[in-house]
Amino acid sequence: MTGNAVETAGLGRRYGKNWALRDCTLQLPAGRIAALVGPNGAGKSTLLHLMVGLLQPSAGTVTVFGDSPAGSLAHVGFVAQDTPLYRDFSPTELIELGRRLNRSFDVALAKERLAHLGIAMDRAVGKMSGGQRAQVALTLAFAKRPRLLLLDEPVASLDPLARREFLQSLMGGVADEGTTVLLSSHLLGDLERVCDYLIVLNHSQVQVVGGVDELIADHRVLIGPADIEAHGLTVVQERRTNRQATLLVRGYDPNVTPIDPQWTVHDVNLEDLVLAYLANEGAFSGPVGVRP
Numbered sequence: 477m478t479g480n481a482v483e484t485a486g487l488g489r490r491y492g493k494n495w496a497l498r499d500c501t502l503q504l505p506a507g508r509i510a511a512l513v514g515p516n517g518a519g520k521s522t523l524l525h526l527m528v529g530l531l532q533p534s535a536g537t538v539t540v541f542g543d544s545p546a547g548s549l550a551h552v553g554f555v556a557q558d559t560p561l562y563r564d565f566s567p568t569e570l571i572e573l574g575r576r577l578n579r580s581f582d583v584a585l586a587k588e589r590l591a592h593l594g595i596a597m598d599r600a601v602g603k604m605s606g607g608q609r610a611q612v613a614l615t616l617a618f619a620k621r622p623r624l625l626l627l628d629e630p631v632a633s634l635d636p637l638a639r640r641e642f643l644q645s646l647m648g649g650v651a652d653e654g655t656t657v658l659l660s661s662h663l664l665g666d667l668e669r670v671c672d673y674l675i676v677l678n679h680s681q682v683q684v685v686g687g688v689d690e691l692i693a694d695h696r697v698l699i700g701p702a703d704i705e706a707h708g709l710t711v712v713q714e715r716r717t718n719r720q721a722t723l724l725v726r727g728y729d730p731n732v733t734p735i736d737p738q739w740t741v742h743d744v745n746l747e748d749l750v751l752a753y754l755a756n757e758g759a760f761s762g763p764v765g766v767r768p
């Protein structure tokens with residue numbers, strides 16, 4: 477599938493005088509598994525709620541597969557942070573509800589997944605553990621066979637085994653169906669394993685957006701003696717001790733910007749990259765590394 481699953485332009489949402497999300501312009505290309513990361517209160521849930529039309533923008537626009545959020549709802553699966561389900565309903569009843577509400581609802585997939593997870597089909601979800609409830613909510617979202625799956629911290633309440641199972645089925649599902657996924661989480665290690673696109677929000681604004689491979693390729697860690705500089709490079713994060721300097725830089729190309737040979741150059745991983753940007757929130761006011 478080509479094109480963008482989601483496009484936002486100047487999107488913002490305000491509560492009173494405070495912006496929960498501000499001037500957010502981004503594209504999420506179809507078929508990607510995207511990580512949405514940022515500190516508490518950065519605006520991640522707000523962005524997801526705007527994408528499904530649960531919130532209305534105070535500024536700007538958001539489209540999903542070229543349509544309004546309301547117009548594209550049939551193609552979107554959403555699991556909110558608190559996995560809201562009808563607490564008195566059992567999985568059997570929720571599956572029946574899903575089938576009646578969505579013509580494409582995959583009853584067999586839902587039943588198989590819950591059986592595989594050992595979840596009681598006739599027990600009210602209100603009596604289940606938080607992790608089991610999360611699994612039921614995720615299963616219902618999967619079974620809708622959406623083109624876009626929006627997940628707000630879906631693995632937070634899952635145990636390590638369940639987390640791995642969930643992430644594997646997520647990758648499998650996307651490979652099979654071409655589903656676009658946007659997944660908010662604080663677990664950077666998990667995200668690194670499954671995501672190929674990254675959106676970093678910080679203080680209500682987009683700080684980084686782009687393909688993970690392109691972003692990794694565009695950044696390097698330089699390590700050298702404490703007293704040398706890296707002239708001509710964009711430094712995202714700089715740490716100096718008495719003996720050593722460690723810089724995370726963007727756009728390093730040895731053919732364009734020769735550096736002091738005392739620097740050693742190292743690759744970055746996603747976790748280092750995200751943490752460097754989050755630690756240096758003031759340095760960049762708009763998105764960087766935009767190469768979908």
Ligand SMILES: Nc1ncnc2c1ncn2[C@@H]1O[C@H](COP(=O)(O)OP(=O)(O)OP(=O)(O)O)[C@@H](O)[C@H]1O
Binds near residue numbers: 491495514515516519
């Ligand atoms: N209903 C509301 N009324 C007032 N302010 C709100 C409301 N919902 C969110 N906010 C504020 O908007 C900002 C963004 O909140 P949001 O829930 O989108 O952040 P988040 O990145 O999802 O955070 P977390 O990682 O803690 O879930 C926060 O400062 C929050 O206090």
